[in-house]
Amino acid sequence: MSVFLLLLFGVSVSSAIPAVAQPPLDGSTGISIRLLEAPVALEGDPRALSYIVDNLPPGTLIDRKFEVTNDTGAEATVRMYAGAADIAGADGFVFEDGAAVNELTSWMTVTPSEVVVPSGGSTEGLVSISVPSDATEAERYAVVWAEVNGAPGSGGISTVSRVGIRAYLSVGAGNGPPEDFSVTTVTAGRSTTGAPEVTIGVDNTGGRALDPSATVTLSGGPGGISAAPATGSGGSIAPGTSGTVTVALDAALPAGPWTAGVTVTSGRVSRDGSGQVTFPDSGTADAQQVSASSGGTPVWIWIVVAAVVVALAVALTLVLRSRARTST
Numbered sequence: 001m002s003v004f005l006l007l008l009f010g011v012s013v014s015s016a017i018p019a020v021a022q023p024p025l026d027g028s029t030g031i032s033i034r035l036l037e038a039p040v041a042l043e044g045d046p047r048a049l050s051y052i053v054d055n056l057p058p059g060t061l062i063d064r065k066f067e068v069t070n071d072t073g074a075e076a077t078v079r080m081y082a083g084a085a086d087i088a089g090a091d092g093f094v095f096e097d098g099a100a101v102n103e104l105t106s107w108m109t110v111t112p113s114e115v116v117v118p119s120g121g122s123t124e125g126l127v128s129i130s131v132p133s134d135a136t137e138a139e140r141y142a143v144v145w146a147e148v149n150g151a152p153g154s155g156g157i158s159t160v161s162r163v164g165i166r167a168y169l170s171v172g173a174g175n176g177p178p179e180d181f182s183v184t185t186v187t188a189g190r191s192t193t194g195a196p197e198v199t200i201g202v203d204n205t206g207g208r209a210l211d212p213s214a215t216v217t218l219s220g221g222p223g224g225i226s227a228a229p230a231t232g233s234g235g236s237i238a239p240g241t242s243g244t245v246t247v248a249l250d251a252a253l254p255a256g257p258w259t260a261g262v263t264v265t266s267g268r269v270s271r272d273g274s275g276q277v278t279f280p281d282s283g284t285a286d287a288q289q290v291s292a293s294s295g296g297t298p299v300w301i302w303i304v305v306a307a308v309v310v311a312l313a314v315a316l317t318l319v320l321r322s323r324a325r326t327s328t
Contacts (some may be wrong), residue, residue, distance in 0.1 A: 010242020092235020
């Protein structure tokens with residue numbers, strides 16, 4: 001019986017683990033929000049410590065706790081609610097204004113809907129997601145928001161500030177569609193400041209949205225020099241679509257040519273590859289195809305193992321035949 005089937009029988013204590021490893025997501029508004037629980041099955045997925053990431057069968061109900069902290073310097077009335085979101089091509093994960101509704105938000109209830117939080121204090125909230133029994137198999141997106149209204153400024157205009165937790169909910173039986181992707185290209189370029197950067201092409205070949213990050217290591221440069229690894233992240237990539245991750249590099253690096261070793265990670269999945277890059281004087285160079293590195297056991301090892309197994313089988317056959325002749 002899966003963890004979430006247990007929820008149907010009221011055993012909610014086993015459904016989640018504390019997401020204590022994830023620091024609060026600080027908001028520039030002086031309020032912050034962080035998830036307090038993550039699914040047991042996803043405890044090794046770093047995304048699940050920051051976001052609500054899950055696959056649920058139709059007819060399932062889950063709860064997730066979160067915490068809102070008020071560091072505005074004054075007592076604040078915090079409104080908490082779910083809002084619609086989507087993944088839109090190059091824009092990545094995008095959200096609507098206010099409590100916009102989509103299919104996922106219609107399944108979500110956030111309590112309390114409003115709470116007064118003292119200065120320097122925190123409060124816990126709960127988001128419940130009830131998946132209808134007739135829900136179709138697909139991944140859906142939303143945000144759990146914490147919102148405060150600022151004091152009116154000149155002209156009576158007040159500002160509304162909010163921080164949120166993304167929700168990526170896949171509906172389907174079992175563990176749901178796997179997360180998978182391939183690294184396709186590396187492109188050398190210059191930023192608007194003239195610093196070198198590498199843009200990595202990623203194809204989402206799985207059934208879940210990606211939130212990719214990447215590490216680029218340059219080697220084999222002019223005079224045989226290498227550069228320290230650099231990291232970057234990209235926007236969300238919906239299933240069946242493509243996106244990019246751009247990694248900024250040290251402005252002092254020579255143009256090249258270089259061998260760019262890349263590692264792209266989303267959740268618990270990583271893919272490696274390499275390609276040749278030379279940084280242009282400005283703008284972007286032509287994209288170069290990546291030579292992918294397998295994350296599994298190299299083929300030559302399997303060949304050696306097979307040869308050893310065959311040799312042992314032959315040796316055993318010879319021994320058995322020898323014993324048979326001796327006994328006769």
